[in-house]
Amino acid sequence: MLNLKQNEAVKYTPAQKLSIDNLINNNPGKNGTELWKVDGPNKEFVKIKEHIRTHYKKIQKLRCVYCERLLVYGDDQIEHFVPKKNHKRFLYEPLNLTCSCCVCNNFSNKGIKETIEGNEVMPYEENTFKYVHPFLNDVDKEIRYKDPFKLFIDKEHSTPKGKKTIEMFHWDNDVAASNRLVNRLSWCLSPKRRRLFEKILNFED
Ligand SMILES: [Zn+2]
Numbered sequence: 001m002l003n004l005k006q007n008e009a010v011k012y013t014p015a016q017k018l019s020i021d022n023l024i025n026n027n028p029g030k031n032g033t034e035l036w037k038v039d040g041p042n043k044e045f046v047k048i049k050e051h052i053r054t055h056y057k058k059i060q061k062l063r064c065v066y067c068e069r070l071l072v073y074g075d076d077q078i079e080h081f082v083p084k085k086n087h088k089r090f091l092y093e094p095l096n097l098t099c100s101c102c103v104c105n106n107f108s109n110k111g112i113k114e115t116i117e118g119n120e121v122m123p124y125e126e127n128t129f130k131y132v133h134p135f136l137n138d139v140d141k142e143i144r145y146k147d148p149f150k151l152f153i154d155k156e157h158s159t160p161k162g163k164k165t166i167e168m169f170h171w172d173n174d175v176a177a178s179n180r181l182v183n184r185l186s187w188c189l190s191p192k193r194r195r196l197f198e199k200i201l202n203f204e205d
Contacts, residue, residue: 009094032088056099065098
């Protein structure tokens with residue numbers, strides 16, 4: 001799992017921020033899932049979502065925030081750590097957003113899975129989260145490995161929050177370990193080969 005820095009979270013222009021605030025405040029009857037589908041009169045939310053996706057793919061170096069596999073074009077979903085349906089105030093909250101692969105996005109099916117302990121509070125970072133948070137936790141302290149290459153999960157020595165996260169994503173098995181091996185190896189490529197790899201994955205010329 002990636003550990004992201006809070007100051008790397010996506011930033012919005014004042015105009016984007018105003019559009020987001022208006023969307024959330026002016027639609028009391030709609031839940032977050034419904035609001036996420038709103039494109040806006042000039043497709044402004046389509047552009048904002050593209051801005052979010054591009055930003056996180058860049059800071060995550062094209063890796064899924066959870067399993068770290070390379071994000072292939074079309075498999076680079078905007079992930080809401082706190083589910084969007086019942087937490088529309090965090091729909092465009094920068095610290096609530098990352099990019100993940102569809103496998104992790106489905107595993108973490110947060111439309112169903114509540115990630116906040118108790119009631120939602122403002123600001124976002126004041127909430128107590130049930131699972132390891134890529135921005136707000138020290139991932140290496142929460143999730144432990146048995147080996148220096150971080151292939152085999154050490155559930156026993158992980159924190160309670162780490163254990164819950166491991167269980168949610170089914171990271172504690174041999175298939176997950178071999179997937180991690182492939183992911184780690186791809187990061188050992190030379191920058192030139194890595195760039196070629198990225199171009200292929202993103203259908204660039
Ligand atoms: Zn993933």
